[in-house]
Amino acid sequence: MSAYKKMLVAIDLTEEAPQVLDKAKAVSEAHGAELMLVHVVEPVGYAYGGDIPMDLTELQDQLDKAAREQLGTYGDQYGVAKNNQVVTVGRPESEIHRLAKEQEVDLVIVGSHGRKGFQLLLGSTANGVLHGTECDVLAVRIH
Numbered sequence: 001m002s003a004y005k006k007m008l009v010a011i012d013l014t015e016e017a018p019q020v021l022d023k024a025k026a027v028s029e030a031h032g033a034e035l036m037l038v039h040v041v042e043p044v045g046y047a048y049g050g051d052i053p054m055d056l057t058e059l060q061d062q063l064d065k066a067a068r069e070q071l072g073t074y075g076d077q078y079g080v081a082k083n084n085q086v087v088t089v090g091r092p093e094s095e096i097h098r099l100a101k102e103q104e105v106d107l108v109i110v111g112s113h114g115r116k117g118f119q120l121l122l123g124s125t126a127n128g129v130l131h132g133t134e135c136d137v138l139a140v141r142i143h
């Protein structure tokens with residue numbers, strides 16, 4: 001197997017994120033690969049069905065800013081270059097697919113909760129990322 005060169009790690013900024021980052025860091029070091037982090041902020045309007053008569057720009061900007069700061073903290077902690085710390089707005093799966101292609105990464109790393117039974121039918125971000133990403137995908141089991 002040839003070594004991976006560029007890895008994209010999807011981070012949800014919850015307290016579970018370090019579990020995914022720890023594994024991603026170890027795998028990237030083993031392969032001598034470049035690490036890129038992404039967090040996708042969901043558009044505020046989605047939560048309200050997009051039809052509330054209010055300008056949500058400021059709220060969206062605040063959420064983006066908070067996400068950038070939090071991702072920056074993780075990035076610094078895990079030695080990821082600033083230009084490899086990406087925050088985008090959209091649907092997580094779609095944005096991760098887009099970025100993986102655009103950045104020509106060869107491994108996408110996501111967390112996975114190992115859903116069982118009925119939960120499986122509801123899907124997950126890891127599932128959505130797997131179906132639609134052209135490169136390899138590593139699902140890190142969250143405990």
Ligand code: AMP
Binds near residue numbers: 041111124
């Ligand atoms: P979930 O299936 O939503 O519980 O999320 C599992 C994993 O999907 C997380 O550990 C992350 O790797 C990824 N993920 C979920 N939401 C986001 C997000 N907004 N931005 C980036 N990655 C995410």
